[in-house]
Amino acid sequence: MYRKIVIPVDLAHLGDLAKAMQTAADLARLYSIPVVYVAVAGTVPDEVARTPEEHAEKLRALAREQGERHGHEASAHPLHSADPQGELNRLLRATTAELGADLVVMASHKPALLDWLLPSHGGSVAEHSEASVFVVR
Amino acid sequence: MTDPNTDRDLDAEKSAAQAETEAEDQGIEPIPEPEGETELIETDYEIGQDNLAASWTLKFDIHQVVFTWSAFAIMAFIVLTLAFQNEVEPLFTGLRNWLTGNLDWFFLLSGNIFVLLCLALIVSPLGKIRLGGPEATADYGYIGWFSMLFAAGMGIGLMFFGVSEPLSHYSTAFGGVTVGEDGVRTDWAPLGGAEGNVEQATRLGMAATIFHWGLHPWAIYAVVALALALFSYNKGLPLTLRSAFYPIFGERIWGWPGHVVDILAVFATIFGLATSLGIGAQQASAGLNQLFGLGTGTGMLVALIIFITAIAIVSILRGLDGGVKLLSEVNIALAGLLLLFVVLAGATTDILRDFFANLGAYGQYLPALSMPFGREDANFSQGWTAFYWAWWISWSPFVGMFIARVSRGRTVREFLIAVLIVPTVLSVLWMTALGGTAISQVVNDGVTSVQGAALELQLFEMLAQLPLAAITSFVAIVLVLVFFITSSDSGSLVIDTIAAGGKINAPVVQRVFWAIVEALVAIALLLGGGLIALQAMAVSTGLPFTLVLLAACYAIVRGLMNEPR
Incomplete structure (x- = not known):
């Protein structure tokens, strides 16, 4: 039914x-399709990495570890941006299309009062993406 | 099993990092050093360790000390300014006048050091070092990069002073030297002036203006930007001002010495931005009033500030590429069109000839104008130059950090040429076209309306003498407004980064918070009075930051020499 999960x-x-990673792994096994782990790094050092x-490298390690643990095909697609928070939604949409993925599984916080002003990343991606989006609360 | 086709599909990315991924996945060669060799500083500090990240209606992630103290100091200042207006304003203007009057030599000397360091780095072998490591690729193309440099650096100032400053220096130079009863010069002419000599007064006026908008301000920005970029991209320290002090204070920068520098940076940036918002709203409303007769009352000013901030928030929410970068490019294109129009509609050949003549005049007068000691033109060197230097320096944490943010992947040489030389040349062109046209209107056509107009109106009065004035004035107002929007947006980005301990991945809503604070400060002081006090305060932070910049010079040289070459 699906070709590829992001x-x-x-x-x-x-x-x-x-929970989101478990969901993605279960779906990947169900349809025997690959999972692509996508993360947007900042260009300046932060608590995760300095470059x-x-x-x-950390993202690739995560993809490897998840793929081995759950027994599905996994790869990493690292991105970086000078403004990772501000550009995240746009980058995710573009990358999903570019990778040819048709299912996005992403964790998101519960709907909150101020979401009308600043929608959650999950909500924003779901609103604009051509792929199916599974928002994990 | 991994399907090789899928993998190739996934890795169809242009960046170097992706090429490495592919090579690694296919096992062709061992993993290359990620960015090439850089001297990563080993520190026990973990980025974000002093942060408070929580969710309270909204998620936030802030540096506990820097955020708390900055917010507290801003509140305290505003309350005090509003409560004790009559005492606070004289206090801060007095402080500023004392600083520019007595320490003018220090500002001028430091300015010269910054320029010389930058020029030396361009030609030295250290210029080859690449920000982000030898294999880093530039995040932004030339057009987007230049547009953002310019819009952040001085876009708004060029709109405000492009006509008025050349005209002012020309007039005072033409007026010549006057001496008061006590033997002190009372004129504001640069150097010795050029009494009654139109040609010399024009040259001197243009040279003085270009001096204030040329190499020196950009060198000030470049020093901050280079220090931040180097210590963040190459040395692995967080993107905050304190990181540049690592060579001097070592691990102590994570404690109070670092907190103080960062708090001061937030303070200077927010007050600088709020002052600009207040003063800029006055220019925009003056222009709008001239064009549409909308009035210049306080209500109009407040409405303009709210309007600017609202658009800025939209721009913030669109992220750096979709917001600031896009708006900067649009605005630079608009500014280019306005410039082209003034050149074509004005005295085209004169302007082109004067461009080189003014560049020559700048070169000729530069040594005398930048001389820190033994100046006889105290009004000019203290009231104009030292004031400007303090002002540029107080802006430097904001502009410098923004420049650093968009300059990853450039070599030091490329960076300095782009930040120092290109903007200087463009400033000369801008001042020649706008200021030169205004001076020629006064000298050749006997126009007096421009000189007689209020500062914020002089640009519009000059345009009124040219054809299609309604259209060009409107373009000028749009330019002013959009430059404010980009300032508010990029300023909030910078303040948020500092107040989040150098993290650029804090929730975007924090930037919205800072944009609103800037607007509220501007509105509060516009309504209650105190913008002048605020500006004086912002300029006064130029002194501590001059010390910060001098230390940064040392840190840059040390840091660059330690980089593998």
Whole structure:
């Protein structure tokens, strides 16, 4: 039914992502399709990595580890931006299309009062993406 | 099993990092050093360790000390200014006048050091070092990069002073030297002036203006930007001002010495921005009033500030590429059109000839104008030059950090040529076209309306003498407004980064918060009075930052020499 799953991850908050990653793994096994781990690094050092390349290396390690643990095909697609927070939604949409993925699985916070002003990343991607979007609360 | 086709599909990315991925995945060669060799500084500090990240209605992520103290100091200042207006304003203007009057030599000397360091780095072998490591690729193309440099650096100032400053220096130079009863010069002419000599007064006026908008301000920005970029991209330290002090203070920068520098940077930036918002709203409303007769009352000013801030928030939410970068490019294109129009509609051949003549005049008068000691033109060197230097320096944390943010992947040489030389040449062209046209209107056509107009109106009065004035004035107002929007947007970006301990991935809503604070400060002081006090305060922060910049010079040289070459 699906061809490829994209799962955006924030390496600084991996703890919040367990459910989303499990969901992606289950779906990947169900349809025997690959999962692409996408993360956007900042260009300046942060708590995850000091260079975009170090960040990319960590993402690849995560993809490898997840793929081995759940037994699905996994790869990493590291991106970087001078404004990772501001550009995240746009980058995710473009990357999903570029990768030819038709299912996005992403974690998102619960709907909150101020979402009308600043929609969650999950909400924003779902609103504009051509792919199906599975928002994991 | 990995399907090789899928993998190739995924890795169809142009960046170097991606090429490495592919090579690595296919096992062709061992993993190359990520960015090439850089001297990463080993520190125990973990970025974000002093931050408070939580979710309270909205998610936020802030540096506890820097955010708290900055916010507290801003509140305290505003309350005090509003409560004790009559005492506070004289206090801060007095402080500023004392600084520019007594320490003018220090500002001028430091300015010269910054220019000389930058020029030396361009030609030295250190210029080869690339920001972000030898293999880093530039995040932005030339057009987007230049547009952002210019829009952040002085776009708004060029609109405000492009006509009025050349005209002012020309007039005072033409008026010559006057001496008061106590033997002190009372004129504001640069150097010795050029009494009654139109040609010399024009040259001197243009040279003095270009001096204030040329190499020196850009060198000030370049020093801050280079220090930040080097210590962040190459040395792995967080993107905040304190990182540039690592060679001097070592691990202590994570404690109070670093907090103080960062708090001061937030303070200077927010007050600089709020002052500009207030003063800029006055220029925009003056222009709008001239064009549409909308009035220049306080209500109009407040409405303009709210309007500018609202658009800025939209721009913030669109991110750096979709917001500031796009608006900067649009605005530089508009500014280019306005410039082209003035050149074509004005005395075209004169302007082109004067461009080189003014460049020559700048070169000729530069040594005398930048001389820190033994100046006889105290009004000019203190009231204009030292004031400008303090003002540029107080802006430098903001502009410098923004420039650093968009300059990854450039070599030091490329960076300095782009930040120092190109903007200087463009400033000469801008001042020649706008200021030169205004002076020629006064000298050749006997126009008096421009000189007689209020400062914020002189640009519009000059345009009124040319054809299609309604259209060009409108373009000028749009330019002013958009430059403000980009300033508000990029300023919020910078303040948020500093107040989040150098993290650029803090929630975007924090930038919205800072944009609103800037607007509120501007509105509060516009309504209650105190913009002058605020500006004096912002300029006064130029002194501590001069010390910061001098330290940054040392840090840059040390840091560059330690980079593998």
